[in-house]
Amino acid sequence: MRNAFFDALCEIAVHDEQVILLYADTGALVLDEFRKEHADRCINMGISEQNMIGIASGLAMNKKIVYIYAIVPFVMMRSFEQIRIDVCYQNLPVKVVGIGAGVDYSTLGPTHHALEDIALMRSLPGMTILSPSDDVMAAACAKMTYEIPGPVYIRLDRTGEPLVYKNGAAFSDGLSLLSHGRDLCLIGTGRMVHMAQQVAGELTKHSIDAGVIDLYRIKPLNKEGLLKAIGDSRYVATLEEHNVIGGIGSAVAELLAESGKTCGFKRLGLPDKFCQHYGTREYLLSQSNLSMSQVTDTLSKWIIE
Amino acid sequence: MMDITELEKKAGWVRAQVLDMVGGMGGAHIAPSLSCTELLVSLYHGGMLRVAPDSLNPDERDRFILSKGHGCLGLYVVLADMGFLSFDELGSFCQDGSRLGAHPDLGVPGIDVSTGSLGHGLSIGAGMALAARMDDKDYITFVLMSDGECQEGSIWEAAMFASHHRLDNLVAIIDRNKLQATAPTEQVVGLESLPQKWESFGWEVRSVDGHSIKDILLTMGDIRSRQSEKPLAVIARTTKGKGISFMENNPIWHYRVPQGDEMEQARQETRI
Numbered sequence: 275m276r277n278a279f280f281d282a283l284c285e286i287a288v289h290d291e292q293v294i295l296l297y298a299d300t301g302a303l304v305l306d307e308f309r310k311e312h313a314d315r316c317i318n319m320g321i322s323e324q325n326m327i328g329i330a331s332g333l334a335m336n337k338k339i340v341y342i343y344a345i346v347p348f349v350m351m352r353s354f355e356q357i358r359i360d361v362c363y364q365n366l367p368v369k370v371v372g373i374g375a376g377v378d379y380s381t382l383g384p385t386h387h388a389l390e391d392i393a394l395m396r397s398l399p400g401m402t403i404l405s406p407s408d409d410v411m412a413a414a415c416a417k418m419t420y421e422i423p424g425p426v427y428i429r430l431d432r433t434g435e436p437l438v439y440k441n442g443a444a445f446s447d448g449l450s451l452l453s454h455g456r457d458l459c460l461i462g463t464g465r466m467v468h469m470a471q472q473v474a475g476e477l478t479k480h481s482i483d484a485g486v487i488d489l490y491r492i493k494p495l496n497k498e499g500l501l502k503a504i505g506d507s508r509y510v511a512t513l514e515e516h517n518v519i520g521g522i523g524s525a526v527a528e529l530l531a532e533s534g535k536t537c538g539f540k541r542l543g544l545p546d547k548f549c550q551h552y553g554t555r556e557y558l559l560s561q562s563n564l565s566m567s568q569v570t571d572t573l574s575k576w577i578i579e
Numbered sequence: 580m581m582d583i584t585e586l587e588k589k590a591g592w593v594r595a596q597v598l599d600m601v602g603g604m605g606g607a608h609i610a611p612s613l614s615c616t617e618l619l620v621s622l623y624h625g626g627m628l629r630v631a632p633d634s635l636n637p638d639e640r641d642r643f644i645l646s647k648g649h650g651c652l653g654l655y656v657v658l659a660d661m662g663f664l665s666f667d668e669l670g671s672f673c674q675d676g677s678r679l680g681a682h683p684d685l686g687v688p689g690i691d692v693s694t695g696s697l698g699h700g701l702s703i704g705a706g707m708a709l710a711a712r713m714d715d716k717d718y719i720t721f722v723l724m725s726d727g728e729c730q731e732g733s734i735w736e737a738a739m740f741a742s743h744h745r746l747d748n749l750v751a752i753i754d755r756n757k758l759q760a761t762a763p764t765e766q767v768v769g770l771e772s773l774p775q776k777w778e779s780f781g782w783e784v785r786s787v788d789g790h791s792i793k794d795i796l797l798t799m800g801d802i803r804s805r806q807s808e809k810p811l812a813v814i815a816r817t818t819k820g821k822g823i824s825f826m827e828n829n830p831i832w833h834y835r836v837p838q839g840d841e842m843e844q845a846r847q848e849t850r851i
Contacts, residue, residue: 314713325702325736332706335692336714355696356733360703364685364693 275434282416327356346372346388376515393520409434448491455485459507646700663689698731727759742781789815
């Protein structure tokens with residue numbers, strides 16, 4: 275997903291000299307490519323994330339469109355106040371690109387997990403939050419972030435496959451109704467969209483008709499579009515690699531509660547505790563009952579009951 | 580261009596206006612504003628800062644960031660005197676609906692950056708200096724900081740970055756009044772030797788009497804012509820609450836407005 279995003283951004287930077295990329299000592303081959311093409315506009319900021327946001331703000335106040343990149347907790351948690359005040363309060367074209375959604379960095383421990391980022395960014399006025407679910411969307415997000423005039427946070431995964439979308443798919447509504455379910459509407463974001471599709475397939479074995487929505491623009495939430503997409507599904511569940519507090523589960527809960535819609539509702543995500551496991555991503559997710567089979571089990575029991 | 584005597588009078592006048600602005604408010608950062616009055620007057624009225632409300636191409640102007648945003652009272656007065664704001668508007672300070680608050684806001688004419696949380700301004704300033712380099716423009720970016728602010732780690736991140744990238748178009752002015760909100764800086768987290776710290780971070784460091792307009796203009800006279808690849812740090816020796824005897828060097832006046840007899844005495848001492 276990172277390659278798809280930065281390849282597309284590299285192309286945008288060819289046509290707009292004001293596009294700048296700052297990164298905090300976070301390496302990737304695709305960055306090497308960007309640097310080769312645009313050496314004077316690609317700066318390694320070192321291990322100084324707060325300064326990176328400040329520098330980005332100063333540049334953005336002088337007509338630059340600035341992308342900043344690092345692992346999620348470092349690029350946006352460590353420097354949250356700078357994003358809050360320098361970027362959002364002043365409504366600047368600074369695009370915060372975080373790599374390592376959820377427990378993507380599964381062997382590196384909780385310092386490298388991103389389980390609170392959506393909650394933090396949702397609370398900032400003026401912030402747009404994008405959460406692509408595959409490489410196709412990640413590439414499209416480069417153009418989307420460029421065209422959005424103000425602050426953007428984009429939550430990237432290192433993995434962008436298997437694909438959810440065909441090449442050339444268009445994204446404009448902030449969400450995609452991938453399939454409709456009479457019984458259950460499963461709303462996922464990021465790589466959990468792919469899992470949601472697998473779970474929906476498995477649930478048919480339990481005679482549960484489940485549909486999937488990809489919620490890729492978490493803020494601003496397309497409330498009307500989301501309610502319409504949920505339609506008359508009797509149950510709604512959210513699935514995210516994020517704390518159940520403050521992420522898309524909370525966003526959808528807020529929407530449903532205020533809409534007056536009657537339906538069963540459940541949030542599936544990481545529990546409200548630090549993930550102290552090491553291993554594969556699948557292992558970490560399974561420790562939080564978030565493997566594909568565990569999610570299927572949870573939902574089928576919930577609905578059948 | 581005003582001469583030294585006129586500029587000194589102007590600084591005194593700014594102090595008197597600051598008191599008028601805050602009027603009967605319960606709390607305001609008067610003392611922190613008084614320690615940088617001569618610095619502001621030197622920059623704006625003294626012509627060091629290349630800015631103007633209308634005539635200058637905004638892209639070419641110098642940038643000024645009051646990183647110690649709580650010291651903005653004097654800045655508002657100076658901006659009004661320079662024509663960015665009306666004097667009437669000064670009277671609205673912190674009133675319902677006013678855009679003039681206790682920390683400066685980007686929406687106010689003449690204010691380049693919203694500040695109020697210490698430690699942000701130098702990074703933003705370095706970003707502006709970098710933009711000037713990228714765009715081949717010769718404007719200078721000034722960042723006026725407090726000394727207590729140098730306790731913020733982000734300042735040193737910015738300092739390292741600026742010297743590494745040889746941002747010789749960046750000037751940091753440190754209002755070294757040796758007090759912070761609750762106590763003297765050296766009792767809280769000691770900053771000395773502050774000049775050595777900045778030097779060791781790769782900056783050219785100069786020291787100046789922050790209340791001598793003559794010294795300020797002399798010390799900073801060559802900012803556009805100096806031959807150096809280093810950013811410039813000017814450590815200005817100042818007195819918090821300068822000009823009002825009972826405020827000077829007294830920590831309790833960080834966020835306090837004189838009342839009754841105190842205000843009368845303050846007005847007398849700042850009367851020209």
